[in-house]
Amino acid sequence: MSTKRDYYEVLGIDKKSSAKDIKSAYRKMALKYHPDKNKADDAEKKFKEINEAYQILSDGEKKKTYDQFGHAAFDPASGMGGNPFSGGSKQGPFTWNYSTSGGAGGQNPFGNVDFNDPFDIFESFFGGGGQRGGFRQRQRYSLTIDFMDAVNGVEKEVKIDSKKYKIKVPAGANDGTRIRFDNFDVSIDVKTHKRFKRDGYDVFVDQEISFSMAVLGGKIEVETLDGQLKLKIRPGTQSHTLVRLRGEGVKHLRGRGKGDLYVRLIIEVPQKLSKEQRKLIEKLG
Numbered sequence: 279m280s281t282k283r284d285y286y287e288v289l290g291i292d293k294k295s296s297a298k299d300i301k302s303a304y305r306k307m308a309l310k311y312h313p314d315k316n317k318a319d320d321a322e323k324k325f326k327e328i329n330e331a332y333q334i335l336s337d338g339e340k341k342k343t344y345d346q347f348g349h350a351a352f353d354p355a356s357g358m359g360g361n362p363f364s365g366g367s368k369q370g371p372f373t374w375n376y377s378t379s380g381g382a383g384g385q386n387p388f389g390n391v392d393f394n395d396p397f398d399i400f401e402s403f404f405g406g407g408g409q410r411g412g413f414r415q416r417q418r419y420s421l422t423i424d425f426m427d428a429v430n431g432v433e434k435e436v437k438i439d440s441k442k443y444k445i446k447v448p449a450g451a452n453d454g455t456r457i458r459f460d461n462f463d464v465s466i467d468v469k470t471h472k473r474f475k476r477d478g479y480d481v482f483v484d485q486e487i488s489f490s491m492a493v494l495g496g497k498i499e500v501e502t503l504d505g506q507l508k509l510k511i512r513p514g515t516q517s518h519t520l521v522r523l524r525g526e527g528v529k530h531l532r533g534r535g536k537g538d539l540y541v542r543l544i545i546e547v548p549q550k551l552s553k554e555q556r557k558l559i560e561k562l563g
Contacts, residue, residue: 282349285331293345297336304332417462423447425471429503429528438462450479450531473501478527479537484544487511492545500541502526509541517545 289303307439311324334340334352343351352492423432431449435442445457454455455466468476475482485500495513499506502523509521520542527537551559 290329300335337473420465428468450529481527482540484542486544519543
């Protein structure tokens, strides 16, 4: 049984709430518990919980699935396994603080990690532009990187306002990871991969297997982030079975291990059968 709080309860709304009500409730709760404003010990935890709830309830299809199945619909361990392959979801993005003093991007970016909401909370709170209440809106730039560069980390040189900066993107970065310099932010956009789909630190991949392999079992090689790995197929495997490979996912930004790799087995059904093959299959039925 899931130990997560009900997403509607997290945002203080009910299932009949409109999209406008959901967004309004999210803004209110996110502002209340943003770690930069709320110094309570559990503020960051609640802020992450609020982000997670909004990401599901603000998406019509995900909301419909959640209303029907609850948290289990988005938990690969539950065995449902369908949701991660629908495009995944973004976890609350991290911010890495850089210092531009004494040179361009020369300081270690791996300090002072905090969470940001999917849209600009502070722009909403302090005003859309210019200056209000003593706060000035920061300039933001985006940097697009390849999927594997986000997984393994990469260093990029960019030119901003005629100045060159070296941006070290940490291993485990994801869409929305924000790298903060003294006077501007760089938001990371990650390209999609032709095979891998990512959900937080977990990775999902489809793997086709032959009909005979599904029936009789055996061993196959599957592609992982670090190369090929042998996987044992049990006799009688059903199509869309989800196999979990622990620790074969994406490295955590804070260095606390790795996520998991989930292999979804897709059975190739032969389109043409010989008479002998047809008879054998008919006997199985």
